[in-house]
Amino acid sequence: MKMNPWTLSVLLLLAGPLGADPGWQVEYPDSFCVVEGSTATIPCSFTHPAGQRVERVVWCPNHEICHLTTPNVYNSSNVRADSRFQYLGDLVRNCTLKIIKTVKQDAATYHFRFEANGDKYTKKKGVGVTVTDGEDVKVRSSVTDNVVKEGGQVTLTCTSACSFHRLDVHWYRNGHALSETGPALHLSCLTNNNTGNYTCSLDSSGRKTSAPWSLVVVEDEGRHKCDSDRSVTVSVVSVLLAVILLLLAGLVFAKRSAPGPEHEIVYSEVVR
Incomplete structure (x- = not known):
């Protein structure tokens, strides 16, 4: 052919x-x-x-x-x-x-x-x-209750009809943009500062956002606040290190300034 x-x-x-x-x-x-x-x-x-x-x-x-x-x-x-x-x-x-x-x-x-x-x-x-059109964008949570105790954690996931492979996701709390991006928002060691309405959007302008998901962080009497514990621990460790360094510096200075055998002053008695 x-x-x-x-x-x-x-x-x-x-x-x-x-x-x-x-x-x-x-x-x-x-x-x-x-x-x-x-x-x-x-x-x-x-x-x-x-x-x-x-x-x-x-x-x-x-x-x-x-x-x-x-x-x-x-x-x-x-x-x-x-x-x-x-x-x-x-x-x-x-x-x-x-x-x-x-x-x-x-x-x-x-x-x-x-x-x-x-x-x-x-x-x-x-x-x-x-x-x-993105109208079905929603926030799903890893916890069933919107009320979480201090020190707890929660993961919020932004979902839609599209798979989120390589898509830009933006997060907001009370309408203010968060620095975190990606399909999942991990919140750990919760404090009252985390309380608010969370939304996600696939539009960087924030015009097309999901319905809000409300998070309420309540005080737990039997548990210390994570931030307080961390700050106290860091402060104590810093003070201890400072004291140890000062003691070591003092010992080194004292050793260097002490006269050695070759510098000893010999006093002889004068016989009259």
Whole structure:
């Protein structure tokens, strides 16, 4: 069967270089869920035969070949500083893509393409990205009761329809942002200062937050406050160390200033 050169070229592009040589690979999840307004990171890695030098990488939506004229969200030869799509990878192994402040229109099937020494490879199966409205974001707690005694601990988890793999999660207490980030918030050695309404959000602006989860920390008469115990312990240890150091310094100084045998003054009695 005779095949014209154009058809053969297209088939080779779809299959990858060298007839889908196993040395050319791209790995990323089959699907990825993102909450609208949030920032998500799609993990990706690629490999190629030894001796190849990658010259260009591209991410594009809804295209199996992702060639030069295909609309793309990232192109290493034409970087757009204002793009919401940030390439966190390199030209060696990492092809991770970050999507900032996702919108509904970002839902697509994304493909990664890399070019090396004149060869090129695009994984035929892309990663399908879905975008949800995020209205089902909730806070779940490791304890059943909202009232916890001083010195106790609780773990709050932010959940939604999307898996939280590589998603940015922001936490708030009484509407004020906390420094902790991530899907789980660990609160240990609780004091009254931890009392408040906790919310989480996948939107860094804090506009789309979960319903509040109220935490009340009550005094436990039979237990000392963790912070007080720690501060007292640190203070006592510091004082003891200071006293020991002063004693050692005094002994060393006294030993050095005491006259030795060669400096002893001999008094002789004068006989008249």
